Amino acid sequence: MSRKNTPVDPELDRKLSRRGMLGVAAGASVAALLGTAAPATAAVPTAAVPTAAALGKGRGTPVLPPGRLGVQLYSLRDKVSSLGFAKVFAELRRYGYDEVEYAGYTQGSVGAITLAQLRQLTRDHGLRGIGSHVNYYDDNNPGAYSFAQNLDKVLDDAQALGLKHIGTASGPWRYGATVDGWKRCAEDFNHYGAEARKRGMKFYQHNHAEEFSFATDKPKVRLYDILLAETDPDLVFLEMDIYWAYAAQFRFGKRIDGTPAPFDPLRYVLKQPDRYPLFHVKDGEHDETARDGYRMVDVGDGDIDYKRFISAVSKTRGGRRDHHWQVEHDNPVESFAFARKSSAHLHSLREKDC
Template sequence: MVVNVASTEPPAAGDALPPSSLYAAAALRAGCPYVNFTPSTGLHHPALRSATESSGLPYAGRDGKTGQTLLRSVPGPMFTQRTCGSAPGPGPTSSAAATAPPSPTPPPRPRRTPARNASWPTPSARRPRARCTSTLEKYGYDEVEFAGYTQGSAGPITLARLRRLARDHGLTPIGSHVGYYSDDPNAYTFAQNLTKVLDDAQALGLKHIGTASGPFRYGSTVDAWKRAAEEFNTYGAAARARGMKFYQHNHSDEFSFATDDPKVRLYDVLLAETDPDLVFLEMDIFWAYAGQFRFSKRPDGGSAPFEPLDYVLRQPHRYPLFHVKDGVSDPSNQFGYRMVDVGDGDIDYQRFISAVTRLRGERMAHHWQTEHDQPAESFTFARRSSAYLHSLREKC
């Protein structure tokens, strides 16, 4: 627990975080409950509102008192929050139990879990964004990741309207997928229109901006991937200059082997040649295990096993985002799995998520986003997947 007992600071002015808010933000990132014994701003700064509400951590206080007043103003609300549950944010985190007065207790606040655009349809979908945002809110989601900024035949929509829709329904836009490159010089990709891509990401208030394109622009040799990695470093530096993180989302082919050196896994080249402070990864867990199925043997037949989770555990800070999608094991399928709704498959998400969130300092550092590439019905998938992740909350 972090308790602020420092001298009272002057009222906050402007957008800059005062010292008390910086310490409060550090407490959130470390997964620590926070108590403010001073009138200082602390967690009450507007810039921290969303992170505070979605953290799932107990927090209370705006001035320290003594005796009975103290019990009412700080520990009382804190224990109430811990008992009846607050609004956890990134990941299926849980609120710790605590002894509290047995009655009366207010009804639990809705627990939320992150979303991805599986139930926020892609540009080809026909559902208007307004319906999507309200439905996601109803199912307990609090984050969305974009894969395009349009709404198909529902009509045009501006970035400002898109951001406002998300905000009005308690959804934080957390990232977006944009193409890596194109032969069209006017294409909306990182390679062709980096400035425009970053301008739009800033307009939406994104903290992450990335691509689901594999680094195959120059081929599948080691040098080809080194060249692509250098471009990723460039995009990462440009994103960082604007306060964002650039990331790459994998499919299964990233775990294949270099054509000029079949003992080298291409994903390892990407990790080694990109700057860990500039280029981050969004692991699509389904596709990572599909890669395990496809590429646990080298082209010469030699054994080359790997565990996707190990990549994360070795460098957890490089994986701020995850796509949670599920699959039923099916060796007759070319990918080793048939994609199903989250919770209906054989991928052990309790094991995977627990291993990541229990790392010291990592509980609040990751965002778990449900996804299905071709759901039978998007809203049904969103509802069922949210329910499953909520069921894991007390186990991870």
């Protein structure tokens, strides 16, 4: 990668590189493998898993909209690579999931799978493919599987999977961290959004913490605000990663000169709820000694108030119909246990009936 293709934060760069490994893997026959597979891991015993019918019972109105719970499959990449999509999907459905967000279309040592087969497997297990993460660009590789290098192929594959959303977890750093650099990225995103719209899909961008930092040439201007202002709201949508937005509160709540610049991630959504069809639900335990102000944990084990967040978004116009909640953990200790616990926690969140 060239230096200009590197996110501001080196640790984030490594994280995006791992995610990019999955996104680049898609191809015409989708026969490429992810590499050395992780050792096969036994599924969580059935007795330890709450059934879909049992989830959501209790007093009060459920906060989580019915049929809108998904999981970003990057969190289960070890299981996909060693067990395959079919076994992973079977577990997810037992845990009460409705949707999946892809992070690549291959299944490691299990063998090749076509897009048609992947789409059918998803449906056969009662799940919906809601979106997919693909790299924004790789300027060192003209043939890369990315929006910038291979837009038609990316959209062809998303259409073959029947996706309503197709997006990127890459930050808008292609042209640097200046105001004009982000305006140029916004032009790219508007183009991708227009092409996706022609196929009945929505293009979206997923944030990390650094999107909420400040422009290098105008240190009072928050970069995320440029992205919102310069992209067409009818063409470019956002997937808010709530954990990273809260980490950004901690890291970028002050400008470079030290003056306060607080913000509330929820307020961004409530101002433009139609621009946020997708959310990443990952949790963190507050720790001011950590770089991000949080240590990532399984959903329900941390301090982020998801009852408040999901409830507020769900009360916006069309909120219970138009928003989708994808749980995620970048590196869970045990990925099936993470998925099971996260579903159980989110289904348990309820508001008192009046």
